[in-house]
Amino acid sequence: MTIEAPSLSSAVRFRPVSLDAINFLLADVRGALGPYLNVFLVTQQGWSQSSVGLMTTIGGLIGLAAQTPAGAAIDATRAKRSAIVLALAVLVLSAIVIFAAPSFWPMLAANTVLAVVGDIFGPAVAALTLGLFAQHQLANRMGRNAAFDHAGNVAIAVIAGGIGWLFGQRAVFLLVPLFAVLAASAVLSIPVAAIDHERARGADPDDATQEGSSWRALIDCRPLVVFAVCAMLFHFSNAPLLPLVGQKLATANKELATAMMSSCIVAAQLVMLPIALFVGRRADQWGRKPILLIGFAILPIRAVLYTLSNCSAWLIVVQLLDGVGAGIFGALAPLVVADLMRGTGRYNLALGAVATVQGIGASLSGLAAGLIVDQFGYGLAFLASAGIAALAFLVLLLAMPETARQHRMRPTPPAPRACGPLPRHGSRSRP
Numbered sequence: 001m002t003i004e005a006p007s008l009s010s011a012v013r014f015r016p017v018s019l020d021a022i023n024f025l026l027a028d029v030r031g032a033l034g035p036y037l038n039v040f041l042v043t044q045q046g047w048s049q050s051s052v053g054l055m056t057t058i059g060g061l062i063g064l065a066a067q068t069p070a071g072a073a074i075d076a077t078r079a080k081r082s083a084i085v086l087a088l089a090v091l092v093l094s095a096i097v098i099f100a101a102p103s104f105w106p107m108l109a110a111n112t113v114l115a116v117v118g119d120i121f122g123p124a125v126a127a128l129t130l131g132l133f134a135q136h137q138l139a140n141r142m143g144r145n146a147a148f149d150h151a152g153n154v155a156i157a158v159i160a161g162g163i164g165w166l167f168g169q170r171a172v173f174l175l176v177p178l179f180a181v182l183a184a185s186a187v188l189s190i191p192v193a194a195i196d197h198e199r200a201r202g203a204d205p206d207d208a209t210q211e212g213s214s215w216r217a218l219i220d221c222r223p224l225v226v227f228a229v230c231a232m233l234f235h236f237s238n239a240p241l242l243p244l245v246g247q248k249l250a251t252a253n254k255e256l257a258t259a260m261m262s263s264c265i266v267a268a269q270l271v272m273l274p275i276a277l278f279v280g281r282r283a284d285q286w287g288r289k290p291i292l293l294i295g296f297a298i299l300p301i302r303a304v305l306y307t308l309s310n311c312s313a314w315l316i317v318v319q320l321l322d323g324v325g326a327g328i329f330g331a332l333a334p335l336v337v338a339d340l341m342r343g344t345g346r347y348n349l350a351l352g353a354v355a356t357v358q359g360i361g362a363s364l365s366g367l368a369a370g371l372i373v374d375q376f377g378y379g380l381a382f383l384a385s386a387g388i389a390a391l392a393f394l395v396l397l398l399a400m401p402e403t404a405r406q407h408r409m410r411p412t413p414p415a416p417r418a419c420g421p422l423p424r425h426g427s428r429s430r431p
Contacts (some may be wrong), residue, residue: 143280
């Protein structure tokens with residue numbers, strides 16, 4: 001199937017399968033490093049938990065600080081394909097360092113570079129999507145992006161598990177160059193002329209005043225601030241749940257702890273895949289907010305359900321609900337930001353800012369959950385997460401407006417923007 005790039009010459013065409021491949025392969029590239037690095041350092045290289053913690057904390061904080069500037073950089077550049085390819089090349093070099101020199105200082109440098117480079121992929125792929133598809137196609141396309149990302153996560157979990165079993169944990173890192181080359185090929189298969197660079201940053205191509213739109217487009221947009229707060233609360237509640245469940249499973253089944261943890265991750269990703277496709281097909285018909293409320297409502301229910309039994313099978317089954325809640329949020333977050341930032345030219349900046357805020361929530365939650373477990377046990381930690389999740393649901397319900405526009409059945413001129421300026425009199429509207 002071939003789709004003509006909207007608003008461009010009919011001679012410029014791209015294949016949607018290229019974007020499918022990018023999402024799938026980037027998940028493979030990142031997945032071949034993150035989940036396996038800490039285990040490799042502790043079990044194979046004899047690192048202490050404190051050394052691993054110091055390395056990951058430094059890299060995580062620097063990566064968190066780089067998210068919003070990375071989004072701004074993607075907004076500013078027209079070389080979005082080149083940015084992804086360059087990031088992949090840096091990722092490959094870091095993976096080679098990890099494979100060849102797993103001592104503290106090289107590892108600290110490589111892991112920090114990985115954290116910063118990883119900030120580029122999300123906004124760059126989202127920008128390509130905006131630049132390749134018209135507004136009325138975005139919901140379905142964003143859902144498809146998320147589905148292929150989840151499929152890639154499942155694939156790399158299976159492949160890395162097999163490679164690690166056959167050739168040792170260290171060999172897993174050599175998958176990065178392979179998948180990086182494939183991902184770069186997929187990126188370069190998209191014709192540069194097929195990308196509408198103004199639309200890719202959320203700007204109105206017919207309104208020259210948008211070129212200078214400032215960072216105040218973010219803080220002046222009340223719905224975006226509300227959504228960022230909801231995202232922070234959601235991830236503050238959600239982030240510690242899987243580690244806590246993993247600890248309970250490991251305590252009860254020490255011999256099968258790794259297999260059970262992998263099963264939780266793969267099963268949740270498999271649930272996220274159809275959820276993302278479903279969200280993409282229904283987001284325009286139902287609106288963003290009703291579907292988001294479903295995802296936010298599931299999180300406190302899931303947290304409470306963990307307290308009802310310590311049975312391993314029960315914990316794993318309840319963990320499947322993570323695929324629903326996280327699947328809905330992952331598919332809709334880029335779409336909600338695109339709705340709110342349409343016409344401002346600051347889409348990727350806003351996406352990076354939301355990612356930064358939710359990253360802060362996720363980072364702080366680990367410490368909070370650990371302190372509660374140490375003092376009061378797992379049950380209260382799960383209930384505390386449920387309380388935060390319920391607060392997130394209420395904020396979303398009471399303070400967040402619907403962001404979808406009425407373009408479900410056909411491309412129409414956009415309604416007045418939620419946060420961007422109104423079109424000037426006589427300006428042309430684009431789909």
